[in-house]
Amino acid sequence: MTLILLAFKNLKRHKVRTILTIIGIAIASATLFSILSFDAGYKKALEEELIGTGIHLFVSTEGCPLEAASLIIRGGEIPRFLQMSALEEAKKIEGVKEAGGFLIFSISSPDGSKVDLFYGITQDVLKLKPNWKMKGSWFKDENSIILGSEIARLEKRDVGDKIYIQSIDKEFVISGILERTYGQDDGFYFLPIETAQKYFKKEGKLTAIGVQLRDLMEMEKIKSRLETLPDVYVVPAEQMTKEILKLVGGTKALMYSILFIVLMVSILGLLNTILMATFERQKEFGYLRCVGAGRGDLIKLILLETATLCLAGGISGFGFGFILSSGMDQWVRQFLPYVPAGSLLRPSPNIVMVSSGIVLILGILTGLYPAWRASKVSPMEAIRNE
């Protein structure tokens, strides 16, 4: 017989109450686990996409970094353009490994219900997006088009099919379809840069340029060189990451607010359960005091009961959170202003440890008051009313 076994058996007295409390803690633990996994996963996915893909510097027309982020990453349209010659100049700068040009356009349907997003790209872009996996091939001619996976799914098209795009009144042959990136690329029509320039009447123009460096130590030097080009604004990928993280800050704040509420509800549920269990056992505690239980023993007993509930709720919550993480990943994407490719929720042993620590500490703190109440029971309580 041990105090742990006693605590466990005490919880078995009111099975429904115990199970409901565990479910409450499990929901809070799953929420905590998912949000912490998201917090770590989103930043990592963003860094992988922006830095890991090899673009070290983003070059656009003069403006704020947020506009540049919007331009290159999300496909937002700003009616200011770089000259095509800027791409050639950028390629010539010593220390630049690769440079790819983008021309981004969006056209709304007449009733405004649909927006077609077009991405005119140079072949160098392939080197800047090594995570792209493509069914089919690169553009074969000026009438070729590459579809993002979501577009291909909605249009029910495959490689080799023709596709008529009403917004620009032009029929293309699909040369390739991108595999799902879980990012904005899934929703783009990709055109050869010259075709895009022709149809959007922006011959010789680019929206932005992505630059990959040979040596990151030379970033400042090359950034300064690029800034000597007329009307350009250069944003390092790291700064871009920070700007995008600022963009999702609101969503994260909302998530943490929800987490706070869920944790508070769970804590109150736990407090209610333990406090009820303490109040209804006054006589029993009195008896335990009679047979030699010290105040400390009763404190330990109540804290062990609390910890057992937290442990059971925590373990099932983390398991639940882990199983649901892929579904959560899809769900959370719709609320984000920018979604990088790759998994957004990345559970890790570290997150399990931090979440366990938080659940256990909050649980123990919650159990302190009922434990203190139990320790105040006098042995006389057992004899009273006999």
Added chain:
Amino acid sequence: MNKTIELNNVVKRYRRGTEEVHAIDGVNLSIEKGEFLSIVGPSGSGKTTLLNLIGCVDKPTSGSIKLEGVEVGNLKDKKLTRIRATDIGFVFQQFFLLPTLTASENIELPSLFVRRTNRNNNAKELLNLVGLANRQNHLPSQLSGGEMQRVAIARALINDPKILLADEPTGNLDSQNAQIIMDIFKKLNQKGLTIIVVTHNIELAQKTTRLILLKDGKVI
């Protein structure tokens, strides 16, 4: 003299609303080691209060209570807890068996609070002693009233107490089970255990070796 319990002019007063109640009023009592003593008296005579004072559950308003020569009346809670754990066994009318623990686990319960490795008794032997060897894995809900009280007696013995205090131990039992309980007490007393029983039942009290009558907080 081999006195195990000694009360000198013990007074216990407490307030009930505006009224002051003299629950125990100047009791002098000596109990020798190995005595089997019953305390009888009408309701409100102070029987249970006296038992609480002897069992270190309550403190006297004045007077002296010595257990094994040690004055316990003014001891701090921690020391009283230790005495209750190691020197005294309690049996109550209401059994106080924990519903989710088996008979065997209930018996072991008080041993959780005593850091002692050389314990003489174990649950199995004690169940044997009270005639419930075949009930060790039964939950209280699977036991009769008499069996529950026998488990409670076994539990009171787990820490090898010097004194066994029983407050109306047969109060909830029929005469047959009451007899079984008294027989167990007799057997334990014959082995040298000091036993004090509070009871309303004069017939049972007469089976003890010494009877004390209490009235209005005084020994008559």
